[in-house]
Each structure stands twice: as C-alpha cells, then as structure tokens.
Amino acid sequence: MQPTHGAGQPKITLPGVKSIVAVASGKGGVGKSTVAANLALALRMQGQRVGLLDADIYGPSVPLMMGVPLVDPQNTAFPLERYGLKLMSMGFLVEPQKAVIWRGPMVDRYLRQFLMAIPWGDLDTMIIDLPPGTGDAQLTLTQAVPLSGAIIVTTPQEVSLIDARKGLQMFREVRVPILGIVENMSYFVGDDGKRYHIFRHGGGEKLAKESGVPLLGEIPIDERVAECGDNGDPIVHKYPDSPIAKSYQGLATTVIKQLAEMTKPPELPGLQL
Amino acid sequence: MSASRSVPLLPLTLNKEGADRLVIQWNDGHRSVYAWQHLRNCCPCAACREEHLKPVDPFRILKATELVPLAPVAMAPVGHYAYKITWSDGHDSGIYTLESLRELCQCPACAGKAK
Numbered sequence: 455m456q457p458t459h460g461a462g463q464p465k466i467t468l469p470g471v472k473s474i475v476a477v478a479s480g481k482g483g484v485g486k487s488t489v490a491a492n493l494a495l496a497l498r499m500q501g502q503r504v505g506l507l508d509a510d511i512y513g514p515s516v517p518l519m520m521g522v523p524l525v526d527p528q529n530t531a532f533p534l535e536r537y538g539l540k541l542m543s544m545g546f547l548v549e550p551q552k553a554v555i556w557r558g559p560m561v562d563r564y565l566r567q568f569l570m571a572i573p574w575g576d577l578d579t580m581i582i583d584l585p586p587g588t589g590d591a592q593l594t595l596t597q598a599v600p601l602s603g604a605i606i607v608t609t610p611q612e613v614s615l616i617d618a619r620k621g622l623q624m625f626r627e628v629r630v631p632i633l634g635i636v637e638n639m640s641y642f643v644g645d646d647g648k649r650y651h652i653f654r655h656g657g658g659e660k661l662a663k664e665s666g667v668p669l670l671g672e673i674p675i676d677e678r679v680a681e682c683g684d685n686g687d688p689i690v691h692k693y694p695d696s697p698i699a700k701s702y703q704g705l706a707t708t709v710i711k712q713l714a715e716m717t718k719p720p721e722l723p724g725l726q727l
Numbered sequence: 728m729s730a731s732r733s734v735p736l737l738p739l740t741l742n743k744e745g746a747d748r749l750v751i752q753w754n755d756g757h758r759s760v761y762a763w764q765h766l767r768n769c770c771p772c773a774a775c776r777e778e779h780l781k782p783v784d785p786f787r788i789l790k791a792t793e794l795v796p797l798a799p800v801a802m803a804p805v806g807h808y809a810y811k812i813t814w815s816d817g818h819d820s821g822i823y824t825l826e827s828l829r830e831l832c833q834c835p836a837c838a839g840k841a842k
Contacts, residue, residue: 597809628807628808628809629735629808630806723738724741725749
C-alpha cells in the first residue's frame with residue numbers, strides 16, 4: 455500500500471463535524487449506498503444534524519437515491535439539502551450517462567475539495583459513502599480525514615464476506631476504528647411471517663465474531679427498497695413504519711451509542727526538522 | 728500490524744539526534760535509532776522499490792541533486808498509522824508505516840537480530 459499522492463497534502467479538518475463515519479464494503483453490490491443513505495436519514499430522524507458525502511466518484515448513487523438532479527455548479531451552493539440532509543456527490547456535477555475516467559490523483563483532489571471547499575457547517579455526523587474496494591478514495595480518506603470510525607457492509611454469503619474481510623483489514627491497518635458490521639439483505643419476511651434467509655444465514659455475525667467487532671444490525675430484504683431508491687425517496691423516509699425502516703432506526707441508535715463510547719485513536723507525534 | 732501485540736505499537740516521541748540520526752521512543756519501551764540515509768535507502772515508495780530491483784549501473788551519471796548531502800526536511804504523520812518523510816532532494820512519496828519503521832530499527836539489539 456504505497457500511494458504516491460495524497461499523503462503530501464495538508465490534513466483535512468472539519469471543526470464543525472463531531473463524527474465522521476465511513477460506510478464501506480470490500481465488494482460492490484452489497485447495498486452500501488442504500489445503507490449509507492438510509493442510515494443518514496435514520497440518524498436525521500433521531501434529531502441529528504447529518505451530512506452525506508458520496509465518495510464514489512466513478513459510480514455515484516446519492517443523486518438518484520435522494521432524488522436530486524444534476525445542477526449547474528456555477529450558480530448552485532453546495533452542499534445541497536434534501537430530507538434535512540446535507541449532500542454532496544460527483545453525480546450532481548456530471549451527467550449520469552457520462553463516465554468519469556480518472557486516475558487516483560484526480561479522485562483524491564475532488565474528494566479533498568468536497569470536504570474542504572464545501573461549507574458543511576455544524577453536523578453531528580457526516581456519513582461518507584465509499585466506493586467498493588480498498589483503493590484511492592479509501593486511502594485519501596484514511597490518510598487525510600479524521601475518521602471517527604468505519605462501518606463494513608456485507609451480505610450474508612461467503613463471496614461477500616471474502617471482500618468484506620479485506621475492507622476490514624484495510625481499516626485495521628490504517629488504524630481507523632471499526633464501528634462494526636452491517637449485514638444487508640439479511641432475510642426476507644414472507645406473508646406467513648417466517649424469515650427466509652435467501653442469501654444464506656449468519657455471514658455478518660460470523661464476520662463480526664471472527665474479527666472481534668460488533669454486529670451493528672441485520673437489515674431485511676424489502677422489494678420496496680429498490681423502488682424507493684430509484685424514485686429518490688429512501689425507504690426510511692417513504693415508509694418510516696416499515697420493519698426495514700425500524701431496522702435502520704435500530705442501526706442508527708447503535709451507531710450513535712458506539713460513537714459516544716468510542717475512544718479516539720491517539721494522534722501521532724510530529725517531528726520538527 | 729503485528730498480530731502478536733496486545734497493545735498497538737505507537738511512537739511516544741521522535742527526536743533528531745545530531746545531523747544524521749533519528750530516534751524513536753516507542754510505547755513498549757523500545758528505543759529505535761536510525762541513520763536517515765538508511766531510511767532513505769529503504770524508502771517504500773513504488774519508484775524506489777522499482778529502482779532497487781534494477782541491476783546496478785556502473786556507468787550511471789549522478790544527478791545534480793545527488794551531489795549534495797541528503798537530509799530530511801520534514802517528517803509528518805499520515806493518518807494514525809504512518810509517517811511521510813520529505814527529503815532535501817524533493818522526494819516525498821514514501822509512506823513508512825509504524826510497523827515498517829520498527830522493522831527498520833538499527834539499534835544494536837535489532838541490528839544484531841537482523842544479521
């Protein structure tokens with residue numbers, strides 16, 4: 455792990471932001487952005503001031519999920535606001551059909567600008583929706599941003615756990631505290647009231663146990679999640695009394711508690727030469 | 728991060744000793760000593776690693792920057808897990824993790840183990 459960029463830049467400080475939480479996964483397609491968006495909303499519904507930063511420069515999901523269209527950056531003030539959340543995403547700046555084809559240093563530059571040049575104001579929690587993997591965005595954030603902790607999202611099956619372990623290991627190596635594991639698409643509740651474990655059972659719990667971190671929550675499958683995400687109205691907001699929205703509320707409560715109990719890692723001493 | 732450590736390895740102080748040495752006092756009581764040149768020789772950046780893999784060229788012409796003595800100009804923390812050293816020739820791409828710094832220790836005890 456030897457990036458040649460980013461580390462030479464000044465450290466990012468966000469004095470008005472109490473906690474910065476990265477939502478990550480090793481693997482794509484586990485519903486990380488859905489978890490990030492709904493967790494942000496659940497925190498907001500519990501009275502927190504919340505920001506949601508979409509750090510997936512190549513495949514931003516926040517604009518669609520939050521129902522915010524492309525804007526003209528020349529006459530738009532960022533962050534944008536929707537459902538009481540402060541939002542920033544590359545998807546606000548680039549048309550959805552256009553690909554962002556950049557090497558790492560450009561990703562690093564834009565992420566820094568999103569964090570430093572945008573007046574986020576006072577927030578209780580900033581949720582950062584990371585892209586999958588252990589690449590440039592993750593390195594920029596872990597090297598330059600005072601992350602309070604990371605949440606690892608996985609689905610129950612082994613193929614997802616393999617990459618979730620890698621994500622977990624990355625945060626351990628760079629000494630970012632891991633708040634815990636969220637198992638998404640955990641089960642489906644049928645009309646008969648029974649739980650059906652469509653993608654196998656217990657993967658998140660297994661990963662939490664073997665890694666010595668808490669299992670923060672198990673989020674059920676609900677077909678309305680996709681409909682809500684595609685229509686720009688996340689399920690926690692659209693159906694606040696649904697079982698899945700209640701799971702997210704439980705997750706938000708646990709995250710708030712974890713953040714309150716967490717010990718901040720010590721700053722490394724510097725050397726004046 | 729070493730799996731055998733119950734408490735994560737942390738530097739308590741970093742000090743420059745004379746013109747050519749760095750001393751790190753660690754939280755497990757160990758005192759590491761390094762020659763700056765040793766740290767530069769072991770720079771973990773991609774470019775230096777690539778350079779180390781190449782056979783020595785006996786006809787290599789020295790660059791102007793190589794003719795003046797090399798010195799560190801800054802050593803700054805990177806996140807909570809590493810340090811970046813900026814050198815007088817402008818090189819600054821090496822990220823030395825805490826574990827790698829400990830492994831590079833040149834104190835008599837560590838140097839003896841390495842032999």
